[in-house]
Amino acid sequence: MKNRIKSLEAFEEHTERYEEWFAKNRFAYLSELEGVKSLLPAGKGIEIGVGTGRFAAPLGIKFGIDPSLSMLKVARERKIKVIGGIGEYLPIIGNSFDYVLITTTLCFLKNVEKTLEEIKRILRKNGVLILAFIDRESFLGKVYQKKKEKNPFYKNANFYSANEVIKKLKKSGFAKPTINQTLFTLPENLQKIDDIKDSYGKGGFVILRMRKNREV
Numbered sequence: 001m002k003n004r005i006k007s008l009e010a011f012e013e014h015t016e017r018y019e020e021w022f023a024k025n026r027f028a029y030l031s032e033l034e035g036v037k038s039l040l041p042a043g044k045g046i047e048i049g050v051g052t053g054r055f056a057a058p059l060g061i062k063f064g065i066d067p068s069l070s071m072l073k074v075a076r077e078r079k080i081k082v083i084g085g086i087g088e089y090l091p092i093i094g095n096s097f098d099y100v101l102i103t104t105t106l107c108f109l110k111n112v113e114k115t116l117e118e119i120k121r122i123l124r125k126n127g128v129l130i131l132a133f134i135d136r137e138s139f140l141g142k143v144y145q146k147k148k149e150k151n152p153f154y155k156n157a158n159f160y161s162a163n164e165v166i167k168k169l170k171k172s173g174f175a176k177p178t179i180n181q182t183l184f185t186l187p188e189n190l191q192k193i194d195d196i197k198d199s200y201g202k203g204g205f206v207i208l209r210m211r212k213n214r215e216v
């Protein structure tokens with residue numbers, strides 16, 4: 001619990017440093033953005049763990065929720081309708097969104113299962129969840145895992161492998177994902193937007209898209 005609060009403090013205190021990553025690693029950011037775009041559905045969407053709105057804004061997602069007020073301040077400047085809160089207890093009425101996006105936030109959640117329950121509640125019938133994350137078992141995941149102690153943001157993160165995430169999703173009623181991957185090169189070495197390929201295993205950044213099961 002203490003670790004989770006510490007990771008929150010990092011976003012609160014180092015928002016500017018967080019923003020700098022996108023400028024320094026422009027092609028990695030654009031590759032991730034294209035990866036998410038490749039699986040983004042139409043309709044009314046919300047991003048959970050919206051941060052500074054680096055994904056929501058260019059993807060046309062109007063709503064975002066995050067516990068860090070200093071991250072949300074920047075997201076608001078990017079014209080996102082922001083809500084303070086956490087994924088585990090969404091202050092949102094049921095059946096209100098066509099899709100939910102979570103990108104690079106899974107590793108910071110206190111309780112993934114509770115968050116998935118909440119997502120099911122706020123999604124409309126046949127609503128879609130898009131989940132994008134660094135695969136711990138990929139070459140990049142291994143680099144992040146190795147360097148995490150020295151990084152204020154990732155120090156207290158809990159990285160998951162794609163297999164672990166798929167298992168958790170299935171248990172929570174999000175089965176049969178469509179899967180894409182990107183970031184086949186270290187972010188700092190990329191000279192162009194990276195390829196988007198299907199499946200997972202090679203790319204550092206994995207994107208899953210699945211529908212809420214009809215029976216749930």
Ligand SMILES: C[S@@+](CC[C@H](N)C(=O)[O-])C[C@H]1O[C@@H](n2cnc3c(N)ncnc32)[C@H](O)[C@@H]1O
Pocket residue numbers: 008011048049050051052053054055065066067068071085086087088102103104105108109110
């Ligand atoms: C790495 S940032 C990702 C931000 C944004 N999605 C992006 O990709 O730029 C992780 C975000 O998750 C937020 N966060 C931490 N714990 C959370 C929780 N329990 N529920 C929702 N968001 C959380 C942090 O405040 C932070 O803004």
